[in-house]
Amino acid sequence: MIIGEIETLQRVVTNLERFHTLGAADRAAIETLRVRIQQHSAHDMLVREGNRPECCSMLLEGYVCRHKVTADGGRQIVSFHIPGDLLDVQHLELERADHNVQAITDATIAWISKGEMQSLLDGYPSVRRAVWRSALVDASIFREWVLNVGRRDALARVAHMLCEFAARREAAGLGSPDRFELPMTQEQIADATGLTSIHVNRMLRILGQRGLIARDKRDVHIVNWDGMRRLADFDPAYLHLAA
Amino acid sequence: MIIGEIETLQRVVTNLERFHTLGAADRAAIETLRVRIQQHSAHDMLVREGNRPECCSMLLEGYVCRHKVTADGGRQIVSFHIPGDLLDVQHLELERADHNVQAITDATIAWISKGEMQSLLDGYPSVRRAVWRSALVDASIFREWVLNVGRRDALARVAHMLCEFAARREAAGLGSPDRFELPMTQEQIADATGLTSIHVNRMLRILGQRGLIARDKRDVHIVNWDGMRRLADFDPAYLHLAA
DNA sequence: CGCCGACTTGAATTCCTTCAAGTACGGTGG
């Protein structure tokens, strides 16, 4: 167990404070957690479905997704994660991973043993509530994704994914929702929206043609937020951003 | 606040015990909760999206679903619930409901104030862990539904929904997974699988023609579990049934 | 008995996929 640098966990503290007010003792407890900081390359599998994870993890830098696969090889991404996110709270209580966690860019992860995490939650009720709330918001996002994939057409699905990514990035203090670089490939967008990468490509072009977004490679500029919101049927209430 | 009959909450205790071992004090605490037992009719809305619920609820009898709607009226059911299920843990921490909760049959609900629920969780760590675990399993089911709706074809989706319903019913001690009565209409199955009721009807017929199930109205007999599992790509691991 | 909701069935249409090429670009090695 390597003791990670205290500064690096600041991002996690900031993120958790969006979910519940933390005191100085809470912050100190998080920042002095015994964690193993690890660098991962894009495409690295962090957790594999069926495994029994011994650690919880927090994403410090880079982007990560969770996904499941069907027997015939279909892949469905069920969430994207941005720096500051807790990736594995559920492994505290659920013995086996029911999905894969994979880096989509190079990523820095803080790994914490389940015991260490449990002590933190037991000893610091405010941290517990913040973690609990963040897990409940995760579940809310899953519900929205069921709706997105189940009931929206391809254009709205892709637009919704873009709106959500922009909104979550902004909420996490990672920059303006108007311009950003997408970390994921069009194939990964396809796997998240239940489409083919070919069709995602077409939908992105249509969004551009309609003047809603402008693209340069993976740089996205949301030109017309109001139009995007309407087309995507995007209402950020499900992100529960206002505490 | 009417004090509910102690016996009725037995089902909730039994359900929670699937998630974490409870002691006599834990059971007593649940059974003596100050709850309001209420009868609801099929189609009653229990919680409406956007509302600020003041209560948590437990389903004692009947069946309930949660759903979301798109701007153009598309409806997506994101979960079904069976007797014993906690319906509203998330409302403890999330101010506004991000989805609707609706009875699909006549249903008996135990309503508990958020304060009462919070005291229970604060005072009884085993209950807290059971509730926490049950919420995490809920989230796991949402993930599976994203996969179901996003990456399986219509036949597998419907078959998967049937397998899950049978497995959860059995796990909750509500009877054999081989024969059961579906509480939901084909339109509700459609709204849960991201299909039209017309297509659900065709898929059910195909399942029958292939000798996988036999139907009489809403009575379903799963004739060939192995075939169903294979066709539906159903692996119950995501239900985390073995504690 | 007649009405309504749920279910059933067929035919036409549509959205998305599949198949098939081909382009753009960053990295690697000669």
Next chain:
DNA sequence: CCACCGTACTTGAAGGAATTCAAGTCGGCG
């Protein structure tokens, strides 16, 4: 420096799975 290669992206055309439109059946209930 440039040829080579792999990955991501782009575009068109054909095909197919699920929807939409249209009708009709069945069963329960007032």
